[in-house]
Amino acid sequence: MRKSSLAQIAAITAIAFASSMPTYAASESVKTKEFLTYDYASQEYFIKLTINTATVIATQIRPDMAQCIASWYGDTPAETKKKDAEILATMKRLPETYPSAVLIAILQKHCGKFGK
Numbered sequence: 001m002r003k004s005s006l007a008q009i010a011a012i013t014a015i016a017f018a019s020s021m022p023t024y025a026a027s028e029s030v031k032t033k034e035f036l037t038y039d040y041a042s043q044e045y046f047i048k049l050t051i052n053t054a055t056v057i058a059t060q061i062r063p064d065m066a067q068c069i070a071s072w073y074g075d076t077p078a079e080t081k082k083k084d085a086e087i088l089a090t091m092k093r094l095p096e097t098y099p100s101a102v103l104i105a106i107l108q109k110h111c112g113k114f115g116k
Contacts, residue, residue, distance in 0.1 A: 032102060033095035036088065047084055050103045054114075061114055068111035 035043065051073050058066035074080045091102050108114065 030098070031095065032091045032097050032099050035099045036091060036095075043088065044084055046099060047087055047103065048080075050100055051107070054104065054107055058111075058114065062112070065111045065114070069107055072107075072110045 035046075051069065055066050055069045058069060073083050087103060087106055090106060091097075091099060094102055104114075
């Protein structure tokens with residue numbers, strides 16, 4: 001696939017992500033402690049969308065990172081549920097941060113920094 005096509009896919013995914021995620025999770029005023037009070041289905045939805053978007057963005061910057069994220073998060077419901085639990089446990093330890101910041105930090109811990 002050409003780079004311009006991948007860039008378009010990344011842009012479309014980012015727009016879809018921003019327009020479809022629950023506003024309470026996307027809001028800069030909602031901290032992790034508040035996010036953790038939402039039902040599990042909403043938390044799971046936010047986590048999956050954030051990880052999927054990060055993976056698509058990584059394909060543009062570091063394809064090896066995109067592969068790492070996909071491998072780390074898992075292919076089966078049992079694997080992703082285990083990773084969701086790990087992510088939520090980390091969030092519980094960092095209540096004054098923001099959910100998306102925690103997710104990006106976790107991805108970078110496991111797969112390296114975004115960028116070159």
